[in-house]
Amino acid sequence: MNFTLHPRLEAGTHRLGFTKGCHILLKNNAAFPWIIIVPEVEKGIEDLHQLTPERYAEVAFLIRSVSHFVSDHFQTEKLNVACIGNVVRQMHLHIVGRSESDPAWPGTVWACDVKKSYSEEKIAAIKSTAQTELQLEG
Amino acid sequence: MNFTLHPRLEAGTHRLGFTKGCHILLKNNAAFPWIIIVPEVEKGIEDLHQLTPERYAEVAFLIRSVSHFVSDHFQTEKLNVACIGNVVRQMHLHIVGRSESDPAWPGTVWACDVKKSYSEEKIAAIKSTAQTELQLEG
Numbered sequence: 311m312n313f314t315l316h317p318r319l320e321a322g323t324h325r326l327g328f329t330k331g332c333h334i335l336l337k338n339n340a341a342f343p344w345i346i347i348v349p350e351v352e353k354g355i356e357d358l359h360q361l362t363p364e365r366y367a368e369v370a371f372l373i374r375s376v377s378h379f380v381s382d383h384f385q386t387e388k389l390n391v392a393c394i395g396n397v398v399r400q401m402h403l404h405i406v407g408r409s410e411s412d413p414a415w416p417g418t419v420w421a422c423d424v425k426k427s428y429s430e431e432k433i434a435a436i437k438s439t440a441q442t443e444l445q446l447e448g
Numbered sequence: 449m450n451f452t453l454h455p456r457l458e459a460g461t462h463r464l465g466f467t468k469g470c471h472i473l474l475k476n477n478a479a480f481p482w483i484i485i486v487p488e489v490e491k492g493i494e495d496l497h498q499l500t501p502e503r504y505a506e507v508a509f510l511i512r513s514v515s516h517f518v519s520d521h522f523q524t525e526k527l528n529v530a531c532i533g534n535v536v537r538q539m540h541l542h543i544v545g546r547s548e549s550d551p552a553w554p555g556t557v558w559a560c561d562v563k564k565s566y567s568e569e570k571i572a573a574i575k576s577t578a579q580t581e582l583q584l585e586g
Binding site for chain 2: 355357358361363366367370371373374377378381387389390391392393394395396397399408415416417418420421
């Protein structure tokens with residue numbers, strides 16, 4: 311499949327790897343443990359229910375694996391999982407670990423302007439753990 | 449299972465019916481076609497990935513059916529599907545039909561204060577169609 315990541319996703323994330331036909335990205339905002347899954351899909355498909363049942367199941371269970379990873383690795387209190395995409399229409403799924411101490415709590419991260427940078431070391435550590443635990447290709 | 453709907457979900461929705469161990473509710477805001485799924489889950493479970501793989505698959509495919517229903521019945525342009533629950537911790541899933549003409553576009557509905565009432569006739573019509581198309585128990 312001829313795949314190009316949307317420029318806004320490209321600019322707003324660090325690449326962690328690829329698995330199950332999906333790109334796994336770390337949102338470049340250390341204020342929240344925030345993974346974005348971008349499934350490679352056919353042209354014109356924007357919503358999860360438009361996938362075939364087989365592909366839907368594959369993506370749904372990848373969401374489950376990534377949810378476990380975020381919850382376990384970042385020791386968060388609650389997960390927020392969403393497919394929104396009103397602005398960036400390329401299908402992408404948010405898995406965000408939430409805690410009472412985070413700057414958007416209890417509101418949503420999409421309504422929050424707080425940004426915090428990751429260090430290069432921190433990004434490398436998250437990438438290494440994600441690649442092992444989610445069995446990502448580089 | 450001993451199930452009680454959270455008072456805020458009870459107050460903010462109209463009941464459409466029950467299927468696959470889940471309550472299907474219509475958000476009482478006619479500004480958006482907005483269905484809420486409340487799965488009956490064991491005590492302490494708040495996030496989807498905490499469900500067993502079998503129950504996870506069942507709920508995931510119910511989300512798919514409800515997504516088709518919202519998309520087809522309300523002829524929306526985009527779906528927003530989310531499990532958030534930072535305030536109301538009883539697990540509940542939002543399936544919201546979005547359009548460029550809606551009052552929150554392109555922002556999220558959770559950051560929008562616009563409310564609009566349904567007529568009793570409209571609620572009855574949606575309930576009747578949902579019960580047929582989603583094979584709901586009353």
